[in-house]
Amino acid sequence: TSPFAPRHLLSIADLTPQELTTLVRNAGKHKTDIKSGHGWPHLSTALAGKTVAMTFSKRSTRTRVSTEGAIAAFGGSSMFLGKDDIQLGVNESLYDTSLVLSSMTAAIVARVGPHSDVADLAKHSSVPVINALSDLYHPMQIIADFLTITEINPSTSTASLGLEGMKIAWVGDANNVLFDLAIGAAKLGVDIAVATPKGYEIPAAMRDVIKQAASTTDRPGKLIETSVPEEAVQGADILVTDTWVSMGQEEETAKRLKDFEGFQITSELAKRGGAKESWSFMHCLPRHPDEVSDEVFYGPRSVVFREAENRLWSAISVLESFVVNKGKIQ
Numbered sequence: 001t002s003p004f005a006p007r008h009l010l011s012i013a014d015l016t017p018q019e020l021t022t023l024v025r026n027a028g029k030h031k032t033d034i035k036s037g038h039g040w041p042h043l044s045t046a047l048a049g050k051t052v053a054m055t056f057s058k059r060s061t062r063t064r065v066s067t068e069g070a071i072a073a074f075g076g077s078s079m080f081l082g083k084d085d086i087q088l089g090v091n092e093s094l095y096d097t098s099l100v101l102s103s104m105t106a107a108i109v110a111r112v113g114p115h116s117d118v119a120d121l122a123k124h125s126s127v128p129v130i131n132a133l134s135d136l137y138h139p140m141q142i143i144a145d146f147l148t149i150t151e152i153n154p155s156t157s158t159a160s161l162g163l164e165g166m167k168i169a170w171v172g173d174a175n176n177v178l179f180d181l182a183i184g185a186a187k188l189g190v191d192i193a194v195a196t197p198k199g200y201e202i203p204a205a206m207r208d209v210i211k212q213a214a215s216t217t218d219r220p221g222k223l224i225e226t227s228v229p230e231e232a233v234q235g236a237d238i239l240v241t242d243t244w245v246s247m248g249q250e251e252e253t254a255k256r257l258k259d260f261e262g263f264q265i266t267s268e269l270a271k272r273g274g275a276k277e278s279w280s281f282m283h284c285l286p287r288h289p290d291e292v293s294d295e296v297f298y299g300p301r302s303v304v305f306r307e308a309e310n311r312l313w314s315a316i317s318v319l320e321s322f323v324v325n326k327g328k329i330q
């Protein structure tokens with residue numbers, strides 16, 4: 001790579017524990033400053049006159065709105081390029097698209113199917129590429145999730161986010177959101193217990209990536225895997241899940257709904273499993289009633305709408321470090 005190669009954000013695995021901590025902290029700081037009316041005069045023109053390309057091959061509410069909002073907050077323009085808008089994939093290769101888009105923009109934010117698509121874009125791009133969700137990872141979501149967790153568990157520690165020893169229980173499908181969450185948890189010293197039905201476990205190659213993440217810190221979080229939801233929930237501070245049918249898996253819907261029976265998060269499950277008295281519920285959204293009952297989703301323990309709002313502050317933090325500061329996370 002040339003010394004001028006841009007730094008990309010394709011997964012939480014690309015970040016050191018300290019960098020992840022800084023991105024989460026900066027997101028929280030910008031949230032407080034902007035919401036309290038302090039604003040950020042020094043950054044509000046940082047992308048003035050610049051465009052950011054957003055190539056999305058799948059639907060999006062939160063990622064699109066938060067990223068476009070973040071680009072606007074820096075005075076830049078976002079260019080939303082849905083799958084029917086550009087030549088990519090139909091008339092033009094990823095390679096050609098990457099060279100062309102990066103010659104005219106300050107960054108590319110890409111939502112793709114196979115992770116190799118965003119990795120290829122990044123390989124050939126002369127500007128930073130940010131993964132806005134692939135079939136393997138969803139880093140922008142996970143920065144917002146750790147911001148949300150620090151808001152539930154505020155810490156005065158200056159060295160870390162102070163989450164060491166917490167336990168997250170993930171009950172449901174082992175998917176893109178879980179993979180980056182587990183990588184982040186390992187790096188931040190948070191234990192994560194994952195309950196999936198048999199046949200839906202974390203793939204072996206991904207387990208290795210999570211293990212590798214654990215080796216980046218002296219105090220890694222543990223990964224626990226089970227097919228018994230109650231076991232995962234035992235002693236957990238946070239219960240979290242995601243849809244059982246991710247975008248692109250629609251044809252498997254009937255089979256998945258059947259295979260995931262018994263994995264819905266309910267208060268009853270939390271009680272039976274022995275979650276901590278103070279447990280909270282998280283979900284990246286969009287949500288279907290299959291994976292979590294209404295009573296939990298709309299109940300007082302649920303922080304899902306705060307988590308969704310935190311996508312904006314996290315997008316601001318990511319753009320600040322990767323686009324404005326050219327990959328320097330400080």
Ligand code: CP
Nearest residue numbers: 060061062063284285
């Ligand atoms: N959580 C999330 O990424 O939502 P969208 O698919 O709506 O962007």
Ligand code: NVA
Nearest residue numbers: 175242246247285286
């Ligand atoms: N796992 C889901 C997340 C959506 C934000 C999907 O990939 O469709």
